[in-house]
Amino acid sequence: MSANFDAIKRRYNIIGFDPALERAIDIAVQVAATDLAVLVVGESGVGKENFPKIIHDNSSRKQGKYIAVNCGAIPEGTIDSELFGHEKGAFTGAVEARKGYFEVADGGTIFLDEVADLPLATQVRLLRVLENGEFIRVGSSKVLQTNVRVVAATNVNIADRIAKGKFREDLYYRLSSVIIHLPALRERREDIYPLFVKFASDFSAKYHCPMLTLTDDAIEELKNYRWPGNIRQLKNVTEQISILEKNRTIDAAALKPYLVSPTGTNLPALVRTETDSNENFQREILFKFIAELQREISELKNVVNHLVNGTMPEPHNVPLKEYPLEDNELDYQITRATVPDKNMPEPHFEEPIIIEDSDLSLGTLNKAAIIKALERHNNNRKLAAEELKISERTLYRKIKEYKLNDK
Ligand SMILES: Nc1ncnc2c1ncn2[C@@H]1O[C@H](COP(=O)(O)OP(=O)(O)OP(=O)(O)O)[C@@H](O)[C@H]1O
Ligand SMILES: [Mg+2]
Structure with missing residues (x-):
């Protein structure tokens, strides 16, 4: 059976007509019916995270649990217990026995994202559960059974890891019964411009601003750029332009400063008239930008408080441009009103508001700010991430990227 591409693209918000992308979707749908382990590979930001979900939703396990685990974001000391559970007293702090993801997902699917980051000891446990469904909780000797389908993803060259002795070759073969490669x-x-249009439309709705349009030379510029950060970078760039450019028709000259290399400027659009070396200037503007976001968030809280209390806020308290929404909600918010009504789902504010990878923070955080935040919080990553207004996961990535682990 061949995939109904349109239906799948609509359901998962996938834009693109590239044959290699459609081939990847086709493979995902075809292998879904089997229990084969699937490895999704491709550079960072190419859209790997949709695929395990497509596989799960099209499989006979779709009524079962789907658990996505970011192996790169879980500290080495706790990953075995997270995946396989632990018994009471297994380690300091294990006050109660706990099931791991492999036990909880019995009958369902586990997505092991950034699988190449798994420690070798965990790889041994994973190999066992893949081979015969057996696993042991940390601190126990009792062998338990589970029936879980594993889909894994990586953006690194696993062959390289195997050569360096950091990844088990036997595990690699187990995980990669089927390989889905994303271009x-x-x-x-040819997919670049349609993706830009989709993101520009989403951000125009999100920020209640007129939609961006590109001149022909800007479209050419966009298509010829290298996109080292792939679709995630295109999305971030579109968001930055949506927020920062007053003139909504973007020509090549206006676009160019946003198209930097990962080692280039931190926040290109804000420093267009400055030289790359003007780091302080960039930082100052970035902090101003974050302060502005925080102000808007607190105003939004104000609006919500008024709603909860059944009164409308004072007019000067409604200058909000957006309501925070999940990524996948973007499509539904185009018709949303500026002033909230009671039928609108209520935003939640109990959790700290975090600027995720897909937001402006990626690539804008500099090493010095991270080091300072970690120092201030005695290397407590949770607190440092909160201060930097990024997720812990992003902080882990940055720590790895800047090799701060060794310090
Ligand atoms: N075909 C697509 N159409 C629209 N949006 C997409 C598409 N592919 C990816 N995206 C968006 O691009 C962003 C990055 O995708 P995703 O998180 O899946 O990347 P990834 O391949 O897992 O990268 P990494 O290896 O860094 O984790 C997400 O916001 C995702 O929604
Ligand atoms: Mg990913």
Whole structure:
């Protein structure tokens, strides 16, 4: 059976007509019916995270649990217990026995994201559960059974890890019964402009601002750029332009400063008239920008408080441009009113508001700010991430990227 591409693309918000992308969707749907382990590979930001979900939703396990685990974001000391559970007293702090993801997901699917980051000891446990469904909780000797389908993803070259002795070759073969390769954005240039239009439309709705349009030379510029961060970068760039450019028609000259290399400027659009070396200037503007976001969030809280109390806020308290929404909600918010009504789902504010990877923070955080935050919080990553207004996961990535682990 061949995939109904339109239905799947609509359901998962996938934009693109590239044959390699459609082939990847086709493979995902075809292998869904089997229990084969699938490895999704491709550069960072190419859209790997949709695929395990497509596989799960199209499989006979779809009524079962789907658990996504980011192996790169779980500290080495707790990953075995997270995946396989632990018994009471297994380690300091294990005050109660706890099931791990492999036990909870019995009958369902586990997505092991950034699988190449798994420690070797965990790889041994994973190999066992993949081979015969057996696993042991940390601190126990009792062998338990589970029936879980595993889909894994990685953006690193696993062969390289195997050569360096950091990844078990036998595990690699177990995980990769089927490999789904997602093309880099630069290998599917015809999809670049449709993706831009989709994101521009989403952000125009999100920020209640007129939609961006590109001149022909800007479209050419966009298509010829290398996109090292792939679709995630295109999305971030579109968001930055949506927020920062007053003139909504973007020509090549206006676009160019946003198209930097990962080692280039931190926040290109804000420093267009400055030189790359003007780091302080960039930082100052970035902090101003974050302060502005925080102000808007507190005003939004104000609106919600008024709603909860059944009164409308004072007019000067409603200058909000957006309501925080999940990524996948973007499509539904185009018709949303500026002033909230009672039928609108209520935003939640109990959790700290975190600027995720897909937001402006990626690539804008500099090393010094991270080091300072970690120092201030005695290396407590949770607190440092909160201060930096990023997720812990992003902080882990940055720590790895800047090799701060060794310090
Ligand atoms: N075809 C697509 N159409 C629209 N949006 C997409 C598409 N592919 C990816 N995206 C968006 O791009 C962003 C990055 O995708 P995703 O998180 O799946 O990347 P990834 O391949 O898992 O990267 P990494 O290896 O860094 O984790 C997400 O916001 C996702 O929604
Ligand atoms: Mg990912």
